[in-house]
Amino acid sequence: MQAAVTATVTGSALGVGSELRNFQLRLGMWVFLGTVTMLFAAFSSAFMVRSAGTDWHAMPLPRILWWNTGLIMLSSVVLDYGRRCANQSRWGSAAAAVGGAGLLGLLFLLGQLDAWRQLAQAGISVPTGPFAASFYMMTGLHALHLMAALALLGWGAWRLWRGALDDEVAVRGVASLCATFWHFLGGLWLYLFAMMLLL
Amino acid sequence: MSDHPQSFWSKYIFSFDHKVIGIQYIVTGFVMAGIGALLSILIRLQIAWPGQPIEFLGKLFPEGMPGGYMMPEFYIALVTMHGTIMVFFFISYVLVSGFGNFLIPLQIGARDMAFPLLNMLSYWVGLVSALVMLGAFFVEGGAAASGWTAYPPLSALESAVPGSGMGQTLWLLSMALFIVSFTMGGLNYVATIFSMRAPGMSMMRMPLTVWSYFVAAILGLLAFPALTAGAVMLLFDRHLGTSFFLPAGLVVGGELVQAGGGSPLLWQHLFWFLGHPEVYVLLLPALGIAFDVLPAFTRKPVFGYRLSVYALIATGALGMIVWGHHMFVSGMSPFSGEYFSIATMLITIPMAIIGVNFLASLWGGRVIFKTPMLFALGVVAFFGTGGLGGLFLGNATADIQLHETYFVVGHFHFMIGGVTLMGTFTAIYFWFPKMFGRYMSEGLGRAHFWFTVAPFYTLFLGQHFLGLQGLTRRYYAWDSYQYVADALPTNVLLSVAAFVLVSGQVLFLGNFVWSIFRGRVAERNPWQATTLEWTTASPAPHGNFGEHIPVVHRWPYEYGIDAGGEDFADQSVAPDRAPVTA
Numbered sequence: 204m205q206a207a208v209t210a211t212v213t214g215s216a217l218g219v220g221s222e223l224r225n226f227q228l229r230l231g232m233w234v235f236l237g238t239v240t241m242l243f244a245a246f247s248s249a250f251m252v253r254s255a256g257t258d259w260h261a262m263p264l265p266r267i268l269w270w271n272t273g274l275i276m277l278s279s280v281v282l283d284y285g286r287r288c289a290n291q292s293r294w295g296s297a298a299a300a301v302g303g304a305g306l307l308g309l310l311f312l313l314g315q316l317d318a319w320r321q322l323a324q325a326g327i328s329v330p331t332g333p334f335a336a337s338f339y340m341m342t343g344l345h346a347l348h349l350m351a352a353l354a355l356l357g358w359g360a361w362r363l364w365r366g367a368l369d370d371e372v373a374v375r376g377v378a379s380l381c382a383t384f385w386h387f388l389g390g391l392w393l394y395l396f397a398m399m400l401l402l
Numbered sequence: 403m404s405d406h407p408q409s410f411w412s413k414y415i416f417s418f419d420h421k422v423i424g425i426q427y428i429v430t431g432f433v434m435a436g437i438g439a440l441l442s443i444l445i446r447l448q449i450a451w452p453g454q455p456i457e458f459l460g461k462l463f464p465e466g467m468p469g470g471y472m473m474p475e476f477y478i479a480l481v482t483m484h485g486t487i488m489v490f491f492f493i494s495y496v497l498v499s500g501f502g503n504f505l506i507p508l509q510i511g512a513r514d515m516a517f518p519l520l521n522m523l524s525y526w527v528g529l530v531s532a533l534v535m536l537g538a539f540f541v542e543g544g545a546a547a548s549g550w551t552a553y554p555p556l557s558a559l560e561s562a563v564p565g566s567g568m569g570q571t572l573w574l575l576s577m578a579l580f581i582v583s584f585t586m587g588g589l590n591y592v593a594t595i596f597s598m599r600a601p602g603m604s605m606m607r608m609p610l611t612v613w614s615y616f617v618a619a620i621l622g623l624l625a626f627p628a629l630t631a632g633a634v635m636l637l638f639d640r641h642l643g644t645s646f647f648l649p650a651g652l653v654v655g656g657e658l659v660q661a662g663g664g665s666p667l668l669w670q671h672l673f674w675f676l677g678h679p680e681v682y683v684l685l686l687p688a689l690g691i692a693f694d695v696l697p698a699f700t701r702k703p704v705f706g707y708r709l710s711v712y713a714l715i716a717t718g719a720l721g722m723i724v725w726g727h728h729m730f731v732s733g734m735s736p737f738s739g740e741y742f743s744i745a746t747m748l749i750t751i752p753m754a755i756i757g758v759n760f761l762a763s764l765w766g767g768r769v770i771f772k773t774p775m776l777f778a779l780g781v782v783a784f785f786g787t788g789g790l791g792g793l794f795l796g797n798a799t800a801d802i803q804l805h806e807t808y809f810v811v812g813h814f815h816f817m818i819g820g821v822t823l824m825g826t827f828t829a830i831y832f833w834f835p836k837m838f839g840r841y842m843s844e845g846l847g848r849a850h851f852w853f854t855v856a857p858f859y860t861l862f863l864g865q866h867f868l869g870l871q872g873l874t875r876r877y878y879a880w881d882s883y884q885y886v887a888d889a890l891p892t893n894v895l896l897s898v899a900a901f902v903l904v905s906g907q908v909l910f911l912g913n914f915v916w917s918i919f920r921g922r923v924a925e926r927n928p929w930q931a932t933t934l935e936w937t938t939a940s941p942a943p944h945g946n947f948g949e950h951i952p953v954v955h956r957w958p959y960e961y962g963i964d965a966g967g968e969d970f971a972d973q974s975v976a977p978d979r980a981p982v983t984a
Contacts, residue, residue, distance in 0.1 A: 223597060227516045231593045238585050238623050245631035245675070249646060249668055258650070258662040330643030333662060340638060 225376030232380055236387050239348065243391060246341055247398060253333040254402045261334050264399060265321040271314035272396055278307035279389045282356075282382050285363070289378035294366030301363055301381055305356040308349060308385070315346055334399075341395050345388070352384045416526075418518035419944055423525050424504030425837060428830075430525075431495030432911075434532055438487035439904045441480045448472045450890075450897035452879035466544065477878035478547045479565045483538070485550030486573065490580055491532050493684045493822045498622075499528065499587055501829045502615045502687065504837065506591060508935035509609050511600025511952050513945050516593040517586075524586035531579035538565075538572040546573035549876065551673055554647035554666045558639045559654060571640065574633045581626045591619035600934065602954030606711070607973065609933045609958040610704065613711050614690025617718040618683045625679035625722060632672035639664070667732055674725035682721040684818050686714055688825025689756055692781040694958075695832050696760065698931040699775035700767025701969055703959040706759040707984070713752035713759075720749045730798045731805045739798040746796030753789060760785070773847030774832035774929070780824035780855055787859075788816030791866060806876075809869025815862040827854070827910070834914075835928045839941040840921030846913040853906025860899035868892060932972045933958050957984040 219227070253259060285300025319339070322328075329339050359381040366374045417423060447456065455470030466476030503521065507514055515521045538545040547565030548557035556562045557570050595616050599608070608616075635646040647669045648661035697704050704710065726734060726742035734742075760782045769775065791813035794800040804810060827850075834842050873886050880886050927936040934954070938947050952974040960971045965980035 219598070227593050227597045230596055231517060231520075231589055234589045234592050234623060235585070238589075238627050241624050242627035242631055245628040245672055249631065249635060249672070252665060252668050253646065256663040256665070258645075329638065333645065333664070336638060336642070336644040336646070340634060344634070 221372035265318040274311045278304040286378045286382045298364035302360040428500035434491040441484040446897040446900040450894045474878040512598035515590045528583035535576035538569040541568040543567035546570040588619040588623045610693035611690040614686040621679045629676035678725040695778040698929045699770045702962040705762035713755040716752040776851040777828040784820035807869035808865040812862045812865030835924030842917040850909040857899040857903035
C-alpha cells in the first residue's frame with residue numbers, strides 16, 4: 204500500500220515524467236490557492252458588511268502583529284533562497300533554508316498565539332464584538348492553513364536533504380511548490396493585516 | 403502501470419483507481435437517493451392527507467409523528483433533509499463526482515486522475531460528510547429544520563426549533579466536509595483535464611461531457627468556499643456567542659435575543675453565491691452527457707460543437723454573478739434587482755444555444771430508441787420545460803409574486819431534479835457496459851423511463867399551477883386555509899404521482915443489480931460510439947488503455963461517414979482509414 208501511495212504521489216504510477224508531474228503539482232497548488240482566495244474573499248466581504256453595523260468597534264491590534272509580519276516576510280525571503288539553492292543543486296543549503304523558513308513560520312504562529320493571549324488578557328474575546336470575532340476567526344483560519352504549509356515545508360526539507368539520492372527535477376519541483384504555498388500565505392497575511400488595520 | 407492493485411481492500415475499498423472511486427460515489431449516491439426518496443414519501447403523505455393519522459409511522463417516529471400525526475417541525479426537518487440529501491448527496495455524488503471520476507480519464511485518454519491519492523481521500527471525506535448528515539436524524543431534537551438554505555435566524559439560534567440544536571450543527575459540519583471533498587475532486591478534474599490528455603486530444607477535441615465537467619469543476623471550486631466561510635461564521639454565532647447573522651432586537655418566543663447587529667441577508671448572499679452556481683455544477687454535466695449520447699443514437703454528429711463549448715463556458719461565467727435572483731424579496735434595492743434580472747436573462751442566451759443545438763442534433767437523424775436515448779431525450783425535454791419556468795423566476799417583477807410558492811418548487815425540481823435525474827440515468831444506461839461489461843435490460847429500462855417521466859411531469863408541472871394558484875412552500879398543512887381549499891384534490895393526485903415515481907425506481911434498482919451479475923455480456927463498443935472510452939475493453943481495465951495510450955486524430959463526433967462499411971470512426975482512427983470531418 205505504501206509503495207502504491209508513493210507511486211501515485213510521485214506520478215510514476217500514472218506514467219508521467221518529473222517535468223509533467225511538477226506542472227501538475229504546480230497547477231493543483233494554484234487551483235487550491237484559488238479556492239483559498241475565494242474563502243478569504245468571503246470572509247473579507249463579511250468583514251466589510253459587518254463594519255457598516257452600528258455595533259462595530261475597531262480595536263487596537265497588539266503590537267506583536269508587526270513583529271509577526273516581519274517574521275513571515277523574512278521566512279519568505281529565506282524560503283526563496285532555498286528554492287534558488289535547489290535550482291543550483293545545492294541540496295544541503297536548500298534543505299537548511301526550507302527548514303529555517305519553517306522555523307520562522309513556527310515563530311510566526313507562536314507570535315499569533317501571543318497576540319490572542321494579549322487580547323484575552325485585555326478582556327477581548329470572540330463574543331466581544333464583530334471586529335474581535337472576525338479577528339479571531341480570520342487569524343485562526345490563516346494559522347490553520349499555515350500549519351498545513353509547515354507540514355509541506357517539513358516534507359520538502361526532507362526531500363531536499365536527500366536531494367542527490369532522488370530525482371533532481373522532482374525535488375526542485377517540491378521546493379518550488381513549498382515556495383508558492385508559503386509566499387501566498389505570507390501575502391494573504393499582509394492583506395488580512397492591512398484590512399484589519401484600515402477598517 | 404506498475405502498481406496494479408492486488409488485495410480486495412486496495413482494489414475495491416481504498417482504491418486509487420478513478421473507475422472504482424467513480425462507482426463508489428455512484429453507489430453511495432443511490433443509497434442517499436433512496437433515503438431522500440423515502441423522506442419525500444412522508445412529505446407527500448402529509449401534503450395530501452394533512453391531519454390524518456398514520457399509526458405505523460407514529461410508532462416509527464414517536465417524536466416527529468406522535469399518534470401518527472405529523473408535527474410541523476418534523477415536516478420542515480423532512481423537507482430540509484430531503485433537499486439537502488438530493489442536491490448534495492445524490493445528484494452531486496452520482497452525476498458530478500461519480501461519472502466525472504469514471505469518465506474524465508477514459509474520455510481524454512489518461513490512465514487515471516492526476517492525483518489518485520487525493521481522489522480516494524475525496525471519496526472518503528465525502529462518505530464521512532454523508533454519514534454526518536444522516537447522523538443528524540439520531541441526535542436530540544432531530545435533523546436540521548431550517549430548509550436546505552439554512553437561513554438564519556432559524557439556523558443560528560439553537561433554541562429556535564428542535565432541529566436547530568445538534569441537528570443543525572451536524573448539517574453545517576457535513577456541508578463543510580462536503581466542500582472539502584468537492585475541492586479535492588474538483589482540483590483533480592481541472593489538473594487532469596489540463597495535463598493528462600492523450601496525444602492529439604486538444605481542448606477542442608474533447609467530448610462535451612468532459613467540457614461540462616471542466617466548467618462545473620471550476621465553478622464549484624470558485625463558488626463553494628463562500629459557504630465554507632458562511633458555515634464557519636454560523637458555527638461561531640451558534641456556539642461562540644457572536645452575531646454575524648443575528649440582527650439586533652430579535653425576539654424569539656417572547657424573549658429578546660442577546661445579539662448584536664448582524665445581518666441575516668449576509669448569510670443569504672454567501673449561501674446563494676454557492677447555491678446558484680451549484681445549479682450549474684449539477685446541470686452542465688447532464689447537458690454534456692446528453693450531447694455525447696444523442697449522436698450515438700441518431701448516427702449523426704452533434705450540431706454546433708464549438709458554439710456549445712462557448713455556451714457552456716458562458717453559462718458558467720454568468721452563473722457566478724446572478725445569485726441575487728434568489729433574493730428578490732429580501733428588500734434589495736430595485737437597482738440591484740434590475741441588475742440580477744438582466745444578468746439572469748443573459749443566461750438564457752447560452753442556454754438557448756444549447757437547447758437549439760440539442761434540437762438541431764436530433765434534426766434529420768435516424769433515431770434509435772434505446773434506453774439511454776430515451777433518457778437523453780428526457781434531458782432535452784426537461785431542459786426545455788424547466789427552462790421556461792426560469793424565465794418567470796429570473797425576472798424580479800414576476801418572481802416577487804411567485805417567490806415562496808410551489809411554482810418555484812416545480813421549477814427547481816425540473817432543473818436540478820429533473821434534467822439531472824434524466825442525465826444520471828442516461829449516463830447509467832449508456833456507460834453501464836463500460837463499467838461492468840454487461841448490458842442493462844432494455845425492457846426494464848424502457849419501463850423505468852415511462853414510470854419516471856410520466857409521474858415526474860404530472861407532479862412537478864402540476865406544482866407550477868399550484869404555485870400560480872398561490873400555494874406557498876414549507877406549510878405543513880393547508881386544510882385550514884380557505885383560499886387554497888380547492889388545491890387539496892390536486893395535491894392528492896400529485897402525491898399519487900410521487901408514489902408512482904418513487905416506486906418506478908424499484909425497476910431501475912432491480913435492473914441495475916440483476917444486470918451487474920446476469921446482464922447480457924457487452925462488447926467493447928456496444929453503441930458504436932466514437933469517444934476514447936469505447937476503444938478499450940468492457941469493463942475498462944486498470945490503467946484504462948493497455949500498454950499504449952491512444953493517439954487522437956479527430957473530433958469526438960465522427961458519425962455519418964463512410965468508414966469501410968461503418969458509419970462512424972472513433973477518435974483514435976487514423977485519417978487514412980476514415981475521413982476526418984472536423
